[in-house]
Amino acid sequence: MIIEIDFNSDEAIYIQLRNQIIIGIATSRYQEGDTLPSVRQLADHxxxxxxxxxxxxxxxxxxGFIKLDRRKGAVIALDVDKLRGLEEMKRDLRVLLAKGRCKNITADEVHQIIDEIYCEYKYEEP
Amino acid sequence: MIIEIDFNSDEAIYIQLRNQIIIGIATSRYQEGDTLPSVRQLADHxxxxxxxxxxxxxxxxxxGFIKLDRRKGAVIALDVDKLRGLEEMKRDLRVLLAKGRCKNITADEVHQIIDEIYCEYKYEEP
DNA sequence: ATACTTGTGATAACATATATATAACAGAGG
DNA sequence: CCTCTGTTATATATATGTTATCACAAGTAT
Structure with a gap:
């Protein structure tokens, strides 16, 4: 379990945890059906x-990233609502890109960053 | 002043305000040197x-988006630290794209959204 | 059957963040 | 003098984040 929490961050611990698990899923470190540690195990760790x-x-x-089962604990189970995902992404990007635009970041530079990050998802695209 | 606050949102009011002003700057609705309403005016409005x-x-x-002057109030004044801006963007995008990736959003689709939003910057009139 | 582990719930406590309500101050300008 | 600016200082109320216990129902292991 490669989870690193920054206790000095202004981001809430449970948000940092959420983000790292989402990144873990995206990079195939966790795959559909895998089980995450129990709440007590991970908390202790x-x-x-x-x-x-x-x-x-x-x-x-x-x-919609995991399912919680009293028997198995937390299991990776993606509930893909692509349309909603696209809407959320556009809403989030609108603020993020505006911020970048004020810092003179061009569309080309953003495209480049996107590709860099997607390269980290070394497996096949869905 | 075209500011809309959603009081039912889970986002803090001051964050919504910040975001809308940043978007306003990016879309050239506010330009370098423009003054924003005074804190009391905007609060009342x-x-x-x-x-x-x-x-x-x-x-x-x-x-680094505005400067505060006791005389003139809040003035748009961009302090461009592009390198830092790029770093922040990459950090934010890493989580955002991971989320999208889990929802089966491809790199091409992200590129398309980026272009759509950047088009809004080009065609928006001050 | 016993012991243990699972998620879940209730409750309490504390620190911090958010938002409001007043009030006052110093500098600039009419 | 009066009014407007950002700024600072209190005080209050509510929400959120985090920790700490305690307990329970359901599944697993021995």
């Missing part, structure tokens, strides 16, 4: 409270 | 507290 992990898992479930 | 507007302005100042 990181050194945080059980409920903080539980909150991260709850968010991931609500966003 | 939107129907929120003065300090909430002041916080938005303080964040915008700290991030």
């Amino acid at each position: 990181i050194g945080i409270n059980m409920h903080t992990v539980n909150k991260a898992y709850s968010v991931l479930k609500q966003e | 939107i129907g929120i507290n003065m300090h909430t507007v002041n916080k938005a302005y303080s964040v915008l100042k700290q991030e």
